[in-house]
Amino acid sequence: MKAFRLDALEAERKANDGAYLRFLRERNLSVGLYALDAGQQDPQKPQRQDMLYFVVSGRSSLTVGDETTVVARGSVVYVPAGTPSRFHHITEDLRVMVVFSPPEG
16 A cells, blocks of 8 residues: 655655655556645646646636636546646645646656
8 A cells, every 4th residue: 555645745845846746656647746836827738648636725726728717625627638737826825636647757
């Protein structure tokens, strides 16, 4: 079994000075913690994998393709491979669990 604690993942992400920490990579998926602070810009580009966003904390708008919605703690959003997605108007520090399938490179 592989088990993780959000507080430990957040500490590791901060220690590595990055917005993203991949903490699991298996044959069919990978999972990471993505962090954007209030007011920050989201620099991500379309991904080659399907993605699932699970918002752990914070509040933001999220545009996927041509659709925009507000996301907050508990929101789950599916993004098909190759579809542009971007968090914006981040009003509360955002922490998002991101699942990639197949796993990211």
